[in-house]
Amino acid sequence: MSDPSHPSPLARLRALVFSGKGRTERELVEAGAARVETLRGDFEFEARAIAERLLGLEPIIGADPTSQEGTLARMSARRLTRELREASLLHNYSLIEVVTGSLLTWFEDHHTSPRLPRALRAHARALRDIIDGKLRGEQAHARELLTAALQAELRTEQT
């Protein structure tokens, strides 16, 4: 049993946090959200860079998805997409959230599909268009646009 004359680390933390100073939960959360908001510009820049990297990975995945290089490229693309989705939700960037959510479904449920590279390309282009302001609207609208873009991309492959 620890010596009661020495407070446990958590007891020490409690004493520091609840010293009577500081701010309320609402004030602190608002301050945090305001600071996160300042990263929106950075986020758009990074989202575009990720879209370009996804486009760069597409030919490697398309060449031979079962090779070591192809597998690594797919895993890398999936990780980038997941990171972008996590950040998009925190930034409340619903269009990017829709596109990355859809692409993650491809990576998780259709990773062996020969259509994956085409789908990746369509999604990456959609991401680029969102950042460039060419694709606007609400979530539902974004889903419609994305579905149309994806279908067009997949049709191109068939013809």
Add this chain to the structure above:
Amino acid sequence: MSMVRLEERKGAVEKKFDFVPLAILVCDSSLSMQKLYKEALGGIGFGLIYTTRDVTEAKRVLMDVTVDMIVMDIVDADDRPTGLLFLKEFRRWADEKMATLPVVVASSRVTPQQVVAARDAGMNEFLVKPFSVGSLFRAVARIVEEPKAFVRIGKYVGPCRRRRALPMNAPDRRRSQAGVIPAASDVALGAGSAA
């Protein structure tokens, strides 16, 4: 009496948190998530925020500086559970102060098995990614609002895993066990245990 309750409620709503004296270590492979953590935790008021991209960097920081909390992902950039393994490892470090550091596990992996694995590795709180600033605040606030005793029971080393308030029909033997470090003198072993 109702006035007293109103006052109590008002007092509870306006509870003040001061995280300024605290240092926190963040371990996340994503650079954009590191930036988000830095701003969100900075806004919440943490005085010092160290960001690292993997457990190797995190270990290096822990060797050099003193932190009061850790927020970490359970997987690394290659989806390997390095964060989980690191959590298990440092819960067994000889330095008690380090071994008992509160840890918030943040992860986009939210299957029951993964949450249980993080709990059994010794996490204090689980934060589902993506999260809002409000839920990040709640996770770190719960650590100080509802502190749990640190226990070493069998193979498990970490905060008490009890979450529910269940009546106890026998004396609580853990209070006299050598492996228990109380959360605070007036706080129960588990968050939900009767005091």
